[in-house]
Amino acid sequence: MTLETGTTSKTAPREGPRNSTATAGTPLLSVRDLSVHFPIKRGFIVQREVARVRAVDGISFDIHPGETLGLVGESGSGKTTAAKAIIQLRKADSGSIMFEGQELIGLSNSELRPIRRKMGMVFQDPYGSLNPRMRAGDIVGEPLKVHGLAESGDDYRSQVSGLLTTVGLSPGMAERYPNEFSGGQRQRLGVARAIAAKPSLLVLDEAVSALDVSIQAQILNLLQDLQDQYNLAYLFIAHDLSVVRHISDRVTVMYLGRIVETADSKDLYDNPLHPYTQALLSAIPTPNPIHERSRDRIILKGDLPSPMDPPTGCHFHTRCPIAAEVCSLTDPELRRLAPNQAAACLLATGYDAAPSSRS
Amino acid sequence: MTAGSTTKSTPLLQVRNLRTSFNTPDGKITAVSDVTFDIHHGETLGLVGESGCGKSVTALSIVQLVPNPPGVIEHGEVLFEGTDLLKLSNREMQAVRGAGIGMIFQEPMSSLNPVLSIGRQITEPLEVHLELNKAAALDRAAELLNMVGIADSKHRLDDYPYQLSGGQRQRVMIAIALSCEPKLLIADEATTALDVTIQAQILELMKNLTAQLGTALLIITHNLGIIARYADRLNVMYAGKIRESGTAEQVYLNPAHPYTIGLLNSVPRLDRPLTRRLDPIPGEIPDPSDLPTGCAFRPRCRWATAQCETSEPPLEEFGDRNRGPAAQQTGIPPRVACFEADTVAASAETART
Numbered sequence: 001m002t003l004e005t006g007t008t009s010k011t012a013p014r015e016g017p018r019n020s021t022a023t024a025g026t027p028l029l030s031v032r033d034l035s036v037h038f039p040i041k042r043g044f045i046v047q048r049e050v051a052r053v054r055a056v057d058g059i060s061f062d063i064h065p066g067e068t069l070g071l072v073g074e075s076g077s078g079k080t081t082a083a084k085a086i087i088q089l090r091k092a093d094s095g096s097i098m099f100e101g102q103e104l105i106g107l108s109n110s111e112l113r114p115i116r117r118k119m120g121m122v123f124q125d126p127y128g129s130l131n132p133r134m135r136a137g138d139i140v141g142e143p144l145k146v147h148g149l150a151e152s153g154d155d156y157r158s159q160v161s162g163l164l165t166t167v168g169l170s171p172g173m174a175e176r177y178p179n180e181f182s183g184g185q186r187q188r189l190g191v192a193r194a195i196a197a198k199p200s201l202l203v204l205d206e207a208v209s210a211l212d213v214s215i216q217a218q219i220l221n222l223l224q225d226l227q228d229q230y231n232l233a234y235l236f237i238a239h240d241l242s243v244v245r246h247i248s249d250r251v252t253v254m255y256l257g258r259i260v261e262t263a264d265s266k267d268l269y270d271n272p273l274h275p276y277t278q279a280l281l282s283a284i285p286t287p288n289p290i291h292e293r294s295r296d297r298i299i300l301k302g303d304l305p306s307p308m309d310p311p312t313g314c315h316f317h318t319r320c321p322i323a324a325e326v327c328s329l330t331d332p333e334l335r336r337l338a339p340n341q342a343a344a345c346l347l348a349t350g351y352d353a354a355p356s357s358r359s
Numbered sequence: 360m361t362a363g364s365t366t367k368s369t370p371l372l373q374v375r376n377l378r379t380s381f382n383t384p385d386g387k388i389t390a391v392s393d394v395t396f397d398i399h400h401g402e403t404l405g406l407v408g409e410s411g412c413g414k415s416v417t418a419l420s421i422v423q424l425v426p427n428p429p430g431v432i433e434h435g436e437v438l439f440e441g442t443d444l445l446k447l448s449n450r451e452m453q454a455v456r457g458a459g460i461g462m463i464f465q466e467p468m469s470s471l472n473p474v475l476s477i478g479r480q481i482t483e484p485l486e487v488h489l490e491l492n493k494a495a496a497l498d499r500a501a502e503l504l505n506m507v508g509i510a511d512s513k514h515r516l517d518d519y520p521y522q523l524s525g526g527q528r529q530r531v532m533i534a535i536a537l538s539c540e541p542k543l544l545i546a547d548e549a550t551t552a553l554d555v556t557i558q559a560q561i562l563e564l565m566k567n568l569t570a571q572l573g574t575a576l577l578i579i580t581h582n583l584g585i586i587a588r589y590a591d592r593l594n595v596m597y598a599g600k601i602r603e604s605g606t607a608e609q610v611y612l613n614p615a616h617p618y619t620i621g622l623l624n625s626v627p628r629l630d631r632p633l634t635r636r637l638d639p640i641p642g643e644i645p646d647p648s649d650l651p652t653g654c655a656f657r658p659r660c661r662w663a664t665a666q667c668e669t670s671e672p673p674l675e676e677f678g679d680r681n682r683g684p685a686a687q688q689t690g691i692p693p694r695v696a697c698f699e700a701d702t703v704a705a706s707a708e709t710a711r712t
Contacts, residue, residue, distance in 0.1 A: 074554035182643050183410075212409035212581065217625035217639030224636065239555060246627030246637070269629070283559035285584030286630040287623060289607035292588035299563055300556045303524045319556075 026101070027062035028200055028233050029086065034059050034095035036078070036085050040308065053308050055081040057257035058095070060334075060357075065200065066227065068234040070248030070265070072241060072280070076307045077254040079237050083203045086235070087119045088112055100200065117147045120194030124206035126186030130178040136189055137174030140164060143196040163192040167222060184215035188222065195226060203235045208243060220247060241284055245269050250340075253277050256307055256315040259334055262357070263341035273343040276316050314346065322347055333357075369441065370397035371542055371575050372421070377435035379413075379420045382428060388648045390416040392599045394435075395674070397691075398543065403569070403576040405590030405607070407583060409622075411647055412596040414579045418547050421577075422460055423452050440542070458488040461536030461574075463529070463565075465548040470532055471520040477504075477531050478516030481538055488539045503534040508564060526557035530564070537568060544569055547579040562589060583626060587611055592691065595619050598645055598655035601674055605693030615677055615695045615704035617660045654697070662699045662706075672696045677704075 036056040041047040056078040063069045073079045084090040086097055088104060097104040099115060107115070123129040130139055141160040143149070150156035161171035167188040178186055187207065194202055204223070208216045224247065226232055238244050244251055245265055252262040253276065261274040272278045282298040300319045305311055311318045317327035324347060332344040335354040342357035379391040391413040398404045406414045419425045421437050423444060437444040439459060444452065456462070464470050472480060481503055482496035491499060497516065504512035507530040520528055529549060536544055546565060550558040566589055569576045578590055586593050587607055595603040595610065595618065603616035614620045621640035642659040645651060651658050654667045677695040697703060 074556065184643060212644060213583070213622060213625045214409060214640040215643070217637040218641075220627070220637055221639060241555070242627045242629045245629065245633065266633075280555055281629070283555045284629060285562075285582070285588040286628060287583035287587045287611055287626060288628070288630045289587045289611050291630045292584070297559055297563065299559055303526050303557065304554065 025064060027098075028065045028067075028100060029063040029235075030096075030098040031062070031082075031086065032060045032096040032098075034082060034085060034097065035093045036081050036090060037093045051308060054257050054310070055307060056085065056092075059254070059257075059259050061252055061259070061262060063201065063233050063235060065233055066231040067250070068227065068236050068248045070244035070251040071235060071237045071254065072239065072244055072251060073254035074239060074304055076256060076304055078257040078307070079254050080205055082254075083121075083205055083235060083237055087121055087203055088116065089121075114147075117143070117149075117197040118199045119201045119203065120197070120199040121203045121205065122187070122190045122194045122207040124209050126183055126190055126210070127178075129190060130186055132178050134177075135174065136164070136169075136176050136178065136181070139178070139189055140174075140192045140196055143193060147197050149197060159196075163196055166195070166226070167192040168218075182215075183211055184218060187211060187215075187219055191219070191222065191226070195230070195232070198230070199232070201233045201235065203237070205237045206239070207236075209238060209240065216243070223247065241269075241280060242286070253280070256305065256310045258315060259344065260316065261341070261343040262334065263338070263343075267338060267341045271338075271341075273337055273341060273348050274316075274345045275320050275322055275347075277343075279319075279321070314344070368400070371400045371440065372398040373436070373438040374417070374421065375436040375438070377417065377420055377437065378433040379416050379425055379430060380433055381430050383648070385648055389433075390430075390599055390647060391420060393674075394596075394599075394601055396594055396601065396604065398575050398577060400542070401570075401573045401575055402591045403566070403578060403589055405586035405593035406577065406579045406596060407581065407586050407593055407622075408596035409581055409644055411598075411644060413599040414596050415547055417596070418462075418545050418577065418579055422456055422462060422545065423447075424456075454488070457484045457541065458539045459541055459543070461539070461541040461544045463532045463536050463544070463546045463549040465551050468520060468525075468528060471528060473520050476517050476519055477523070481516075481531070481535050484535060484538050499538070500534075503538055504531070506537075506568065507531070507534045508560075509534075525553055526561060529553065529561050533561070533565060533568070537572065537574065540572055541574060543575045543577065545577045545579070548581070549578075550585070551580065551582070565589075583611075583622060595622070598650055599647065600655070600696065601694075602656065602696045603694065604674070605691075609693045613704060614707055615693070615700045616656075616697050617662050617699075617703050618656050620703065620707050621659070662697075662703050664699065666698050672698045 034056055035058050038053040038055055039049040040051040042050045059082060071079045085092045092105055137160045140163050141156055144156055144159055150159060160174055164171050164173060169185060169188055208219050211219060227234060236247055248265045251265050251268045253260050255276050261277045272281055279298045279300050285292055298321060302319050305318060313328040313330050314332050317323040326346055330346060332346045334342045334344045334357045335351055336342045336357045337348055337350050337354050345351060374394060374396050377391055377394040380387050380389045394417055406417060408414045420432055425432060432445060444455060478497060478500055481500040485491045485496040485499055500516055501512045504515060509515055509527060509530055550561050553561060580586060590607055592606050593610055594601045597618045603610055603619045610619060614623060624638040625640060627637060640659050645655060653669055654672050657663045657667045674694045674696040676692040677700050678692055
């Protein structure tokens with residue numbers, strides 16, 4: 001069984017990631033001041049709210065057609081919660097989510113239905129996210145049925161075959177059950193299902209994190225091929241910064257519910273401005289012994305604070321190697337510090353003079 | 360930290376022709392086959408490979424924790440300071456675990472007992488192996504917690520595992536594993552479940568403590584970067600066997616096995632300019648109950664020949680390449696299990712230049 005992913009691409013591979021000029025024009029998705037809070041309730045019979053976890057605390061970003069935005073953060077950073085709010089799997093508390101020119105917040109379920117078709121999602125766990133009692137063909141074809149996209153039984157079957165081929169599986173595998181597939185093949189099924197209804201945006205939540213590296217590379221190549229072929233936009237959520245750099249045009253870094261830095265991929269990796277981004281990049285060992293032994297790592301002190309009780313001022317100040325007194329008192333805002341780069345750090349060079357990134 | 364002078368003496372641990380199998384309803388599955396390697400005093404050895412390659416079963420076999428049934432160590436020797444651990448009774452083996460060999464696993468929550476305070480869990484090995492009395496053990500436990508970077512350690516002894524974060528739990532595991540000053544510490548995916556910044560903390564802590572105490576370290580992971588940073592030497596495993604071994608410089612900079620090259624090309628690299636496409640290994644990891652004949656990597660290998668299908672390449676010394684200063688220091692030659700190693704190494708070299 002050979003599963004070379006390269007065969008699915010009709011277009012020639014691009015040279016390097018696209019540059020930031022691709023971000024001009026109307027965004028496909030525009031998120032503004034999005035907040036998602038979880039109430040913490042106490043009480044046995046009458047439950048009352050005693051506190052709130054600000055899982056996502058006023059984040060804003062855009063994704064343009066055909067573009068990949070990497071969303072990076074550690075546990076509790078709110079990246080998955082933000083993604084769920086965007087694809088309407090969780091209610092947002094405030095803010096705005098504009099998708100293809102339409103405000104999603106406040107829409108009813110029936111109004112959302114045609115929009116859901118345009119947004120696909122691939123999850124981390126290819127074992128847990130596929131129904132073990134459904135055949136592969138039905139798993140992949142279900143969105144076609146739900147949204148009424150197949151004209152006849154023959155059309156349905158041929159679309160399913162086409163989808164399986166597109167993700168590097170053979171159409172004959174449609175009759176099999178998920179347990180007959182390997183981890184990498186299951187993730188291919190997950191991708192086929194996510195693109196079945198021809199979405200314009202795919203949310204990929206740690207979609208390659210659980211895979212072995214040799215398989216992970218196959219899936220990353222597949223995702224890039226599909227993006228070229230269908231002009232898909234990706235919201236690529238991951239904790240692995242080397243994978244994020246590889247696939248993303250722009251990258252947003254979250255810490256405890258807030259965005260601390262957002263930039264073109266190249267700028268973020270070449271010249272990270274926020275101390276948290278710098279620490280994250282420094283924490284990743286690269287497969288190069290000479291490089292590794294010659295560099296010092298920034299080792300952050302302490303644990304991630306609980307999102308239930310985040311530090312005052314800059315959320316990062318308790319672990320920040322350069323924090324000053326002001327950092328515990330003042331909330332930094334995300335400010336544009338370079339043409340394609342914004343960071344929320346009071347001590348970043350040029351912060352005081354810089355405009356807010358929202359303007 | 361290459362243990363230059365000590366390597367000439369007897370290795371701390373010698374694994375010889377280890378073969379471990381599991382009896383399943385579908386027949387016997389050999390998880391580890393013909394694995395031979397040494398760990399010297401004070402050195403850090405990496406064991407790297409993807410799921411099912413046998414790296415964890417190798418570690419469990421060393422400390423005799425392979426669940427039996429269904430697991431059986433079919434043959435081989437595990438010589439720890441000259442004693443074959445495979446010949447020891449359960450009781451004798453218990454003395455080795457903890458006092459001679461410490462272990463840390465991936466899931467600190469399931470490795471710690473949820474209903475015992477962490478103080479109790481750290482003092483237990485001290486009382487059993489070092490025969491300290493309760494008060495002395497508690498003092499030592501507080502010292503150990505301090506050593507692994509848990510502040511206010513005297514009060515934290517009364518905490519239960521659920522009160523600690525993932526990183527702190529792994530610190531407690533390290534304190535327990537090092538409590539009796541073992542000569543070897545085995546860390547099996549010990550930082551895999553942790554966040555990146557916490558992972559860096561724990562790895563640096565492990566490296567510093569083992570260097571301080573002169574403990575040898577066996578790091579088992581799928582993460583090529585961790586091995587590159589922390590291991591003096593490494594073994595690359597695939598489908599139950601070691602396919603390539605050498606110093607980190609040899610294996611990463613001059614790989615000679617097609618699988619090693621495939622692994623290195625599969626990962627996006629922060630230390631290199633961005634490439635648009637990765638060069639993955641084609642195909643899937645083989646089912647261990649149905650391994651290909653000859654070399655198990657053959658179906659995914661672009662250099663495979665007819666010979667690879669009929670016979671199994673042995674792990675042999677591979678001297679025909681730049682050994683680098685580290686290799687001369689250890690005096691341990693790199694080894695590769697590939698008939699085409701010369702061609703493979705040469706073409707990998709031209710690809711880089």
